[in-house]
Amino acid sequence: GFATAAQSNKVTIGLIPADGIGREVIPAARQVLESLPKSESSPRFEFIHLDAGFEHFQKHGVALPDETLARLRGECQGALFGAVSSPSHKVAGYSSPIVALRKHLDLYANVRPVASVAGSGQKQLDMLIIRENTECLYIKQERIETDANGLKVAWADRKISEYASRRAGQMAFNMALMRDKLRSNVPASERLWQGKPKVTIVHKSNVLSVTDGLWRETVRGVKENNPAFAGVDMDEQLVDSMVYRMFREPEAFDVVVAPNLYGDIISDGAAALVGSLGLVPSANVGDNFVVGEPVHGSAPDIAGQQKANPIAAIRSAGLLLEHMGYSADAARIYQAVDGVLREGLIKTPDIGGKSTTQEVTDAICKRL
Amino acid sequence: GFATAAQSNKVTIGLIPADGIGREVIPAARQVLESLPKSESSPRFEFIHLDAGFEHFQKHGVALPDETLARLRGECQGALFGAVSSPSHKVAGYSSPIVALRKHLDLYANVRPVASVAGSGQKQLDMLIIRENTECLYIKQERIETDANGLKVAWADRKISEYASRRAGQMAFNMALMRDKLRSNVPASERLWQGKPKVTIVHKSNVLSVTDGLWRETVRGVKENNPAFAGVDMDEQLVDSMVYRMFREPEAFDVVVAPNLYGDIISDGAAALVGSLGLVPSANVGDNFVVGEPVHGSAPDIAGQQKANPIAAIRSAGLLLEHMGYSADAARIYQAVDGVLREGLIKTPDIGGKSTTQEVTDAICKRL
Ligand SMILES: CC(C)[C@H](C(=O)O)[C@@H](O)C(=O)O
């Protein structure tokens, strides 16, 4: 992380609940981290609360305060971000704080594992989406003009660089090898993915031959130029076909790597396949910092009612630990969550239950 | 159409099979048009064969010959386009002929109805996607540079204009009223959509506040400025949430209107919900011309084997007639297709059968 831990194993985590149900699921994730059994190798956590979000913007005129960024950089080894409300219309001066955070901390890969629960009766899948996290249309370079007839014409720039594409590609191939290694610990009969590790490159180079052409070529080059990745299969899918195939044959994907906007869309689609956005975590990963972030939004319609599913945030805390190097503690969290889901007794309304955010959190803590 | 019919009811249709299975499904659609029972009001067809596609490009260096465009403009009232192969890498001088056709003929709305077959046991849905068809990233203004470190940086322009957004929006609200009128002929118990007609606007204005902000505002303005649309409900959905909700609650959508690229992705997703891309038709509609086009691609893996599902192309022929003003003949085609699907005996492999392209086509013709 940016801030070096003063004592060994002391880890300072910035908590940024932001808006809506972010304020329920981030405390839930914190409770799980605090409930992890203490061992020699596991971290001792300190938490600091940090502001951001649309509501903060409405009160103070700024969505991502300088202080939040400064304290993340100066005091934290990682962070958990809740969710942010989006005004449906343009509000002067407002811009999404999570997009800004990704940019300011150079969190270049958004890592989104989506896996079905064994025995859930749903389509079986176990995929990892790596979303490039810094460019594409998310650079937000936009402008508006008036044409000769007095009508408005708006423009946005889409940027795809070799540099960012390569970093995202490297993350994808590295994660494919890592997943393959972890799978080797699972009995063959229980493995959903049986083949060699695989990376699927998503693009639309039949239309965007220059930008997506560069993306595709660069990610392919990551494998072609590195013998360490010789054992990883590679294929590709146009983004429209990707959404189609993901719904028809989700078991056909291992690691999927996509430019920013396609990655955003695909991960919501994958979430639908496993039953709820409330289950899907993500980690915004850079070379020096990690921010865990549930994929869901701020859900103003259910905020403050103890109806939010805390699992996406809790799994995001697991991803945070994993990418900070505490994989044993991360595995404990994943297993506790899987145990509660497999048992199927304690669940929030989004996945067909009646339990509260707190009840689900407590059930997970009990299994740690 | 551009060319005025010389004798009344004589309709000249350009047939552009292009690549792969386009060469099987376009003849199937032609056979259906020719098998329509003749009445006073129904058209007399003439067909002319026109070249285009990747294979044509490989042989002759051009993907959309000038002659094809000239004959469409000079001799035809509408056209049917098959499918086009996409080279996975950039091929100098090649550019998708269907994208070019949409642009040259100013076919500003891509109309894509997606409906489940009653009693299929699948999720029930009956939605109409209106995809803006001329701009967004499809303007293909791209360039590449080298940065200070010698690395490549590619850029694409995304254009959203008030003019194009308004035309797409108007099409959406008009179609919502039209669908509502047609539904009133269906017994209430058989109607999937029970409420007032509704248009859902898809955008990503939480990130693209200028371009998608203009899109959203303009489409909203179409309703707000026209009392004829007072009876049509309007809501909106971020593109990522749209993909999620479409899979969770597809019955929540009536007409959906989206910028070009989102529309491309969403319609493939909707196709997955009804079981196969081989079922989903589209019409590229302008003020003066219509091109019917199945949503599927050229499927080189099954081309030439009589395995292609002709239904998407046949329904596209129906849409072509509908948008040329021959709605009674269009309805005959839709009903014949629905009859064959509901019976479920004669079907191609993509939807779980063993019948050939020809057998499905013959079965549909028999029911006309
Ligand atoms: C809130 C929004 C800006 C964000 C995004 O589009 O990246 C969200 O959808 C996500 O997936 O993290």
Ligand SMILES: CC(C)[C@H](C(=O)O)[C@@H](O)C(=O)O
């Ligand atoms: C072939 C391709 C250029 C095209 C598109 O992206 O528009 C296709 O996917 C479609 O949906 O018609």
